[in-house]
Amino acid sequence: MLHDVVVVGAGPVGSTLALSLAAGDVDVIVVDARPAGRIARSDRSLALSHGARLILERVGVWDGLSLAAGAVTPIARIDISQAGGFGQTQLAAQEHGLAALGYVVSYRALQAALDAALARSSVAMRHAATVTAVRGGTAHAAVEIADPALTGFVEASETIRAPLFARLAAVADGTGDAMAFVARQRHDYGQVALVAKLFVAAPHDGTAYERFTPDGPMALLPEHDGYGLVWTATPARAQQLLAFSDDEFLLELARHFGARSGRFTRVADRRTFPLVMEYAREPARARCVALGNAAQTLHPVAGQGFNLGLRDAWELAQIVLDSPREQIGADEMLARYSRSRRTDRMAGIAFTHGLVRLFGNDLPLVRWPRGLALTLLDSVPAAKRAFTHAMLFGIR
Numbered sequence: 305m306l307h308d309v310v311v312v313g314a315g316p317v318g319s320t321l322a323l324s325l326a327a328g329d330v331d332v333i334v335v336d337a338r339p340a341g342r343i344a345r346s347d348r349s350l351a352l353s354h355g356a357r358l359i360l361e362r363v364g365v366w367d368g369l370s371l372a373a374g375a376v377t378p379i380a381r382i383d384i385s386q387a388g389g390f391g392q393t394q395l396a397a398q399e400h401g402l403a404a405l406g407y408v409v410s411y412r413a414l415q416a417a418l419d420a421a422l423a424r425s426s427v428a429m430r431h432a433a434t435v436t437a438v439r440g441g442t443a444h445a446a447v448e449i450a451d452p453a454l455t456g457f458v459e460a461s462e463t464i465r466a467p468l469f470a471r472l473a474a475v476a477d478g479t480g481d482a483m484a485f486v487a488r489q490r491h492d493y494g495q496v497a498l499v500a501k502l503f504v505a506a507p508h509d510g511t512a513y514e515r516f517t518p519d520g521p522m523a524l525l526p527e528h529d530g531y532g533l534v535w536t537a538t539p540a541r542a543q544q545l546l547a548f549s550d551d552e553f554l555l556e557l558a559r560h561f562g563a564r565s566g567r568f569t570r571v572a573d574r575r576t577f578p579l580v581m582e583y584a585r586e587p588a589r590a591r592c593v594a595l596g597n598a599a600q601t602l603h604p605v606a607g608q609g610f611n612l613g614l615r616d617a618w619e620l621a622q623i624v625l626d627s628p629r630e631q632i633g634a635d636e637m638l639a640r641y642s643r644s645r646r647t648d649r650m651a652g653i654a655f656t657h658g659l660v661r662l663f664g665n666d667l668p669l670v671r672w673p674r675g676l677a678l679t680l681l682d683s684v685p686a687a688k689r690a691f692t693h694a695m696l697f698g699i700r
């Protein structure tokens with residue numbers, strides 16, 4: 305059987321693509337390694353732009369998500385500063401006539417809402433099915449699957465491959481591993497992000513803090529009854545921070561962050577992950593396309609990666625829905641998709657990488673220009689508007 309689209313990975317990006325496609329007359333099947341109803345146990349705080357909210361509204365998950373207790377926290381302002389240097393700026397939703405600059409969303413809550421929406425939709429799902437490779441071709445793409453559900457009648461160690469064929473394979477597996485034939489640029493920042501949940505003595509007022517410190521950028525995202533913390537540091541420093549007792553960790557955090565956000569009372573779920581930038585210059589080829597983190601994995605400093613991924617999904621769906629069936633996955637359609645995403649993707653990648661280069665180290669030579677950048681941003685309304693627009697909607 306030849307499907308129109310096979311979506312590899314039902315994470316936030318793959319699910320958004322599948323739900324967007326469900327609006328049209330397209331035969332879609334989604335394959336995910338997760339068993340039905342299983343969501344990663346550890347949570348993450350995702351910073352969602354206003355543009356990303358609009359996409360989630362269109363696929364019908366936003367209203368339910370925003371009603372779920374603690375799942376969505378509006379960001380009223382963003383306070384940007386650097387430790388031990390001049391320069392500070394605040395971006396406020398009110399200044400731009402918006403109810404919020406963005407939202408902090410729990411990954412688990414978002415995934416649960418998307419899973420439920422997919423279960424209600426007409427989209428076919430294959431759970432607990434790990435894709436081992438996606439192969440491109442001229443007539444169709446083949447998606448090879450190791451399906452544990454089929455191994456009941458063979459040796460447990462044996463892999464049964466039941467390929468799926470489609471006019472288009474859309475790979476949103478979070479890494480791009482399933483689409484190994486696409487060339488990727490990679491830059492290792494030599495740093496890791498330590499993430500944790502923080503609780504505070506007094507309720508937050510919706511302010512997100514971005515602070516540039518000698519360790520690297522730190523962010524506090526207002527989330528439900530506390531903050532989501534992202535603290536970038538060298539791997540050795542992160543190990544030290546992980547080894548601290550909770551009280552020692554909170555003391556060190558207060559020393560680094562100052563008293564801007566009030567007193568921290570408790571920390572939970574400290575974890576680290578490596579910081580790399582990895583992206584495919586050309587994400588589409590031979591009836592296959594990578595999107596979301598599979599197409600670009602970015603440093604979390606500017607909160608761009610996840611939002612770019614949702615825009616990948618939305619744009620791809622619009623182009624598929626706009627194409628006659630026989631054109632789905634054809635070279636012209638893929639070229640149209642690549643063209644439509646190039647500026648937004650490349651600008652998002654350059655913006656994030658530039659921010660890390662400017663703010664990600666503590667050389668005195670850099671401290672001065674970044675103080676200037678923050679001061680200029682604060683004193684030139686047009687620069688501030690452009691920066692805020694980039695954070696809200698991406699760069700086009």
Ligand SMILES: Cc1cc2nc3c(=O)[nH]c(=O)nc-3n(C[C@H](O)[C@H](O)[C@H](O)COP(=O)(O)OP(=O)(O)OC[C@H]3O[C@@H](n4cnc5c(N)ncnc54)[C@H](O)[C@@H]3O)c2cc1C
Nearest residue numbers: 313314315316317336337348434435477478577596597610
């Ligand atoms: C450890 C970690 C922490 C992060 N923390 C933050 C944070 O604090 N803030 C932030 O903004 N961003 C964070 N990010 C980035 C953010 O999680 C991503 O931008 C977002 O998850 C991208 O969504 P996605 O749908 O592209 O991929 P994912 O969310 O990774 O989803 C991929 C999906 O594909 C499935 N899958 C994977 N491989 C296969 C396969 N071979 N076969 C079938 N299915 C497969 C998975 O089960 C999953 O459902 C973090 C990323 C990581 C890895």
